[in-house]
Amino acid sequence: MNREYLRWYSDRLHRDMELLVFGHAGAKVLVFPTREGRFWEYEHLGIVASLAEKLEAGHLQLFCIEGLAGESFYDFGRHPADRIRRHIAFEEYVLNEVLPLMQSRNGHECTIVHGCSLGAFQAASLVFRHPHLFRKLVAFSGRYDLTMKVESFGDLFDGYYDETVYFHMPTHFLPGLSFDWRLEKLRQVEIVLTIGNEDPFLDNNRYLSRLLADKGVGHQLHFWDGRAHRAGAWRRMAPLYI
Numbered sequence: 607m608n609r610e611y612l613r614w615y616s617d618r619l620h621r622d623m624e625l626l627v628f629g630h631a632g633a634k635v636l637v638f639p640t641r642e643g644r645f646w647e648y649e650h651l652g653i654v655a656s657l658a659e660k661l662e663a664g665h666l667q668l669f670c671i672e673g674l675a676g677e678s679f680y681d682f683g684r685h686p687a688d689r690i691r692r693h694i695a696f697e698e699y700v701l702n703e704v705l706p707l708m709q710s711r712n713g714h715e716c717t718i719v720h721g722c723s724l725g726a727f728q729a730a731s732l733v734f735r736h737p738h739l740f741r742k743l744v745a746f747s748g749r750y751d752l753t754m755k756v757e758s759f760g761d762l763f764d765g766y767y768d769e770t771v772y773f774h775m776p777t778h779f780l781p782g783l784s785f786d787w788r789l790e791k792l793r794q795v796e797i798v799l800t801i802g803n804e805d806p807f808l809d810n811n812r813y814l815s816r817l818l819a820d821k822g823v824g825h826q827l828h829f830w831d832g833r834a835h836r837a838g839a840w841r842r843m844a845p846l847y848i
């Protein structure tokens with residue numbers, strides 16, 4: 607299997623950024639790691655291996671990037687307004703550096719965005735905000751409202767709220783989409799969500815599903831037995847849904 611390591615300095619983020627590429631052809635898959643994960647997490651957790659057949663056959667090519675959560679949502683030394691600003695800079699890096707790199711390496715017409723846990727949030731927020739750039743979203747075990755408190759997961763903005771936070775939380779801005787070009791483009795994206803029926807974000811996934819249905823956005827919401835917010839479940843999900 608083709609495996610490449612890439613690194614460059616990002617002027618948008620003022621730091622070096624790294625990523626791993628797996629596979630040689632097929633649909634391009636932009637992969638976000640979990641909260642504490644790095645660009646090598648997908649390989650470390652065995653999820654790349656679970657997709658080996660598709661990768662070796664040239665059906666998929668993975669681009670596994672840094673998530674930068676420790677410098678944005680989970681950098682509690684920053685003011686919440688600075689956390690979301692750092693995330694916006696990260697989004698600009700993805701849009702203007704990673705996606706062009708993916709296109710230069712692989713001209714396949716299909717770009718998929720995927721992530722687990724916080725990576726699922728980052729994937730969904732990106733697709734829902736820029737649906738014209740993508741064909742498919744695959745999100746495992748996600749929380750789509752980072753202001754929501756559930757179990758040990760707190761409000762990542764400590765009560766702070768402004769329009770920037772609003773426009774990055776899918777379950778906040780989706781209800782307001784009406785007669786919007788984003789809504790029409792979003793209806794053309796294949797959306798796949800998974801959640802365990804004992805997972806802490808179960809209700810949030812059901813709510814997101816209702817919002818999408820209300821907007822006429824087709825999607826799949828798959829329920830897995832028990833608590834599926836873990837690598838073992840994600841390894842089984844990946845070949846089924848990506």
